[in-house]
Amino acid sequence: xxxxxxxxxxxxxxxxxxxxxxxxxxxxxxxxxxxxxxxxxxxxxxxxxxxxxxxxxxxxxxxxxxxxxxxxxxxxxxxxxxxxxxxxxxxxxxxxxxxxxxxxxxxxxxxxxxxxxxxxxxxxxxxxxxxxxxxxxxxxxxxxxxxxxxxxxxxxxxxxxxxxxxxxxxxxxxxxxxxxxxxxxxxxxxxxxxxxxxxxxxxxxxxxxxxxxxxxxxxxxxxxxxxxxxxxxxxxxxxxxxxxxxxxxxxxxxxxxxxxxxxxxxxxxxxxxxxxxxxxxxxxxxxxxxxxxxxxxxxxxxxxxxxxxxxxxxxxxxxxxxxxxxxxxxxxxxxxxxxxxxxxxxxxxxxxxxxxxxxxxxxxxxxxxxxxxxxxxxxxxxxxxxxxxxxxxxxxxxxxxxxxxxxxxxxxxxxxxxxxxxxxxxxxxxxxxxxxxxxxxxxxxxxxxxxxxxxxxxxxxxxxxxxxxxxxxxxxxxxxxxxxxxxxxxxxxxxxxxxxxxxxxxxxxxxxxxxxxxxxxxxxxxxxxxxxxxxxxxxxxxxxxxxxxxxxxxxx
Numbered sequence: 001x002x003x004x005x006x007x008x009x010x011x012x013x014x015x016x017x018x019x020x021x022x023x024x025x026x027x028x029x030x031x032x033x034x035x036x037x038x039x040x041x042x043x044x045x046x047x048x049x050x051x052x053x054x055x056x057x058x059x060x061x062x063x064x065x066x067x068x069x070x071x072x073x074x075x076x077x078x079x080x081x082x083x084x085x086x087x088x089x090x091x092x093x094x095x096x097x098x099x100x101x102x103x104x105x106x107x108x109x110x111x112x113x114x115x116x117x118x119x120x121x122x123x124x125x126x127x128x129x130x131x132x133x134x135x136x137x138x139x140x141x142x143x144x145x146x147x148x149x150x151x152x153x154x155x156x157x158x159x160x161x162x163x164x165x166x167x168x169x170x171x172x173x174x175x176x177x178x179x180x181x182x183x184x185x186x187x188x189x190x191x192x193x194x195x196x197x198x199x200x201x202x203x204x205x206x207x208x209x210x211x212x213x214x215x216x217x218x219x220x221x222x223x224x225x226x227x228x229x230x231x232x233x234x235x236x237x238x239x240x241x242x243x244x245x246x247x248x249x250x251x252x253x254x255x256x257x258x259x260x261x262x263x264x265x266x267x268x269x270x271x272x273x274x275x276x277x278x279x280x281x282x283x284x285x286x287x288x289x290x291x292x293x294x295x296x297x298x299x300x301x302x303x304x305x306x307x308x309x310x311x312x313x314x315x316x317x318x319x320x321x322x323x324x325x326x327x328x329x330x331x332x333x334x335x336x337x338x339x340x341x342x343x344x345x346x347x348x349x350x351x352x353x354x355x356x357x358x359x360x361x362x363x364x365x366x367x368x369x370x371x372x373x374x375x376x377x378x379x380x381x382x383x384x385x386x387x388x389x390x391x392x393x394x395x396x397x398x399x400x401x402x403x404x405x406x407x408x409x410x411x412x413x414x415x416x417x418x419x420x421x422x423x424x425x426x427x428x429x430x431x432x433x434x435x436x437x438x439x440x441x442x443x444x445x446x447x448x449x450x451x452x453x454x455x456x457x458x459x460x461x462x463x464x465x466x467x468x469x470x471x472x473x474x475x476x477x478x479x480x481x482x483x484x485x486x487x488x489x490x491x492x493x494x495x496x497x498x499x500x501x502x503x504x505x506x507x508x509x510x511x512x513x514x515x516x517x518x519x520x521x522x523x524x525x526x527x528x529x530x531x532x533x534x535x536x537x538x539x540x541x542x543x544x545x546x547x548x549x550x551x552x553x554x555x556x
Contacts, residue, residue: 001242004255005031005223007548008243010230010296011264013041013289014534015515015541017213018103019261020222021110022545025556030222031254033245035229035264035291038155040210042265042289042488042517045157047166048206049117049531050538052100053135056108057116063133070097073122073129078524086308086494087520095497096522096539103542104137106556110220112212113140117167121453122529123355132453136530138166142208143200147215153226154214155289156207159391163191163202170457173333176394177386177462206534233260233299233512240303240511259511259548262501263541266489266517267294268313277310278489280364280373285318285485288517292488296518300493305512306504308520309491314533315360318485319377321390322405334482335458336387337470339379340435341482343372346418346427348435351447353455353468357527360484374481376421378414378432380472386460390480409479417477432472442466488517488533495519499544513544 006028009016016032023030038044053070074093082089108114120134141163144151162169164184172188174181195202203211217224232244234253242255267273268288274281286292301307317334334341335353343349343366350362366372385395392398402408411417414432415425438444442465450456450468459467493501493514501512516537523532546556 001253001255002247004242004257005029006256006258007031007261007545008033008254008256009261009263010243011041011262011291011516011518012039012224013263013265013516014043014210014537015539016041016261016263017210017217017222018107018538019515019541019545020217021220022106022542022556023549024220024222026549026551028258028549032217032222032224033228033230033243033254034224034226035295036289037153037226039153039214039224039226040155040207041263042287042292043534043537044155044206044210045287045289046206046487046534047160047530048204048209048534049120049136049138049166050104050535051135051529051531052104052137052535053097053131055101055104055116055135055137057114057137058135061116063116063131065131065135067097069129069131070135071129073124073127073131074528076127076129077124077526077528081524084309085520085524086306088522088524091497092495092522095543096536099543100535100539103539106542110216112216114138115140117165119457120167120530121457123454123527125453126451134529138205139209139212141165141202141204142211144203144207144211145199145201147211150214150218151201154207154211156203157205160203160205160207162188162204163195164188164204166205169204173336173388173394174460174462177460209534229295230264231295233303235303238510240509256511259513259544261541261544262296262300262493262512262514262518263516263537264296264518265289265292266492267297268292268486268488270294273297277491278313280367281313281484281486284320285483286488287316287485288488292517297492300501300518303509304503305509306494306502307492308494309525310489312490312521312525313360313486314357314488314490314527316356316485316487317359317363317482319390319480319482320407322399322401322407333387333389334377335455335468336383336460337439337463337468338383338386338472339377340431340472342376342378342423342428342431343370344375344423345370346423346431348431348446351444351449351455353449353452353458355454355527360486363484374483376423376479377482378417378428378472378477378479380477381474382470383472384478407480410476412475412477414477417479421479436471436473439466439469439471442469444469490517490521490533492517492519495540498547499540500547513548515540515544
């Protein structure tokens with residue numbers, strides 16, 4: 001070896017720096033290797049929310065939860081699917097429910113600032129054990145200037161550049177219809193002005209989470225390196241003993257006395273792997289960090305790891321305005337009144353307010369029988385006046401390029417809109433009339449849109465009787481294409497309850513741990529609530545480091 005550490009972490013996304021903090025607390029040396037030029041991984045670009053059942057913030061705020069309630073919920077949502085989702089075994093789910101609150105307690109004890117999102121329902125809150133107020137936590141806003149010379153090494157996302165907590169930002173798209181939203185916007189504007197005067201640079205969401213983690217990791221003595229891709233796992237006598245990375249453009253062998261933790265993301269930016277495992281999806285439709293190219297998935301296959309759930313992704317319905325660098329998320333807007341989704345035949349086929357992962361699963365499933373990739377979001381002038389579209393303000397004039405390129409379709413009648421979209425006019429008219437009948441009475445008989453608390457959370461609380469249902473009847477009418485985008489893939493190495501990577505026969509590959517989207521997700525083929533990828537990524541990083549350091553179930 002060219003050098004040796006106690007613990008080596010591949011990738012700097014959610015969970016990597018958490019594992020590093022545990023190792024440093026145990027008095028061990030740790031090295032985090034990031035192949036790109038920026039730290040934080042896809043977590044730093046995401047909403048930064050963690051789904052932590054029975055967490056420390058719930059009871060003081062009067063929100064009831066327990067291990068038993070959360071286990072009941074996961075049983076109802078994830079189910080027993082050992083055959084096609086071995087990463088979501090009952091043993092691993094229960095381990096997550098035990099360890100996630102402990103992980104959060106550890107981070108708070110290390111000085112990290114978190115808080116409960118006041119209201120963020122579970123995505124299937126109507127199921128047994130579901131929690132309507134929500135089980136999510138987020139990091140407080142963070143001033144990246146506190147990172148000093150490291151601030152330019154933190155990955156950020158321009159979509160989350162407003163100084164507002166993620167949960168409060170959800171109300172901003174209602175600025176044209178809600179005084180509450182106007183007050184939130186005014187508060188954000190004042191904070192932006194204050195930041196300019198005091199030379200603070202606030203970030204929120206995933207950048208705030210990873211910024212705080214980076215600050216804590218540096219303070220604790222975790223060593224982090226950028227431009228350090230890992231090409232190979234070093235296996236000696238059946239045990240992973242280190243990695244081959246780069247130093248000054250040359251191979252560099254780093255030994256790991258206690259183990260290697262893989263947290264290198266998935267394969268969202270690898271089109272060949274997408275074509276193999278998740279056909280009808282594109283790299284252009286992902287929000288994952290650019291380093292998400294499946295390198296470690298391929299290395300895991302090489303050394304005989306058990307790989308599963310490779311055909312899953314954390315879907316996120318998206319649209320592609322001209323000139324956008326990345327797809328613009330449509331989750332919040334498509335849940336608002338005065339719009340619905342149709343396949344290319346002009347028929348609705350899902351609840352537009354379902355969880356983003358379920359939304360994209362339904363789109364891809366529909367595409368097997370009826371062309372649905374892309375699908376069409378149909379909306380009218382009421383929607384255009386009231387709500388945001390692809391990050392433009394409600395009622396604002398849309399870029400002429402949108403019309404010239406064909407991205408934004410427009411017609412005076414539904415039949416005319418159908419023609420420019422290549423949809424049968426009679427079918428679209430019938431779909432709209434049926435949808436409008438549901439909107440008028442406030443009940444969606446076909447897909448129960450608006451029945452769940454989560455649906456209503458994403459809607460417009462000022463709109464009655466159903467905050468998600470409004471007629472689509474006032475011209476001109478509009479349409480944009482929606483594609484099954486994602487924030488990352490959701491399959492990979494199958495691990496045990498200690499985050500150790502397994503072979504297909506169930507044996508452990510000694511010295512090798514994994515977390516994040518490098519693994520077969522503990523949530524299986526579902527997404528029970530906001531932060532069900534970041535929460536597990538942090539938790540299994542926490543668990544892996546404890547196990548490798550010999551702490552077992554001891555408190556850190």
